[in-house]
Amino acid sequence: MVKEEFDVYIKDTDGNEILAEKVTTQDNGFMDLWLPRDQKYVIKIQQEDKVAESEISTFEGDATCITTMQLM
Numbered sequence: 754m755v756k757e758e759f760d761v762y763i764k765d766t767d768g769n770e771i772l773a774e775k776v777t778t779q780d781n782g783f784m785d786l787w788l789p790r791d792q793k794y795v796i797k798i799q800q801e802d803k804v805a806e807s808e809i810s811t812f813e814g815d816a817t818c819i820t821t822m823q824l825m
Contacts, residue, residue, distance in 0.1 A: 755782050762797040763788065783820075 756777060763772040763786070771794060776784045788794060793810045809819060 754778055755780060757782075757800065759784070760799045761786070762799075764795050766793045766795070 756779075758775050758777050761772055761774060761776045761784070762770075764770055771788065772786070776786070778784050786796075788809075788811050790811045791813075793808060795806065795808055797804065797806045799805075807819075809815075
């Protein structure tokens with residue numbers, strides 16, 4: 754999904770909004786999202802009527818590249 758635009762919403766586990774903006778994928782189809790370390794987040798990615806939602810975290814040893822979210 755190269756150069757596609759998505760609505761991205763990220764909140765921490767306390768409900769604080771970290772990000773709420775449109776993000777366009779790069780030439781390789783990925784998007785870069787930088788988040789503070791040692792936290793858990795709920796991320797929601799939406800494009801039109803398709804939505805993917807997941808919990809992610811940024812603790813030592815956590816994955817730095819996540820490619821498993823699929824729009825449903």
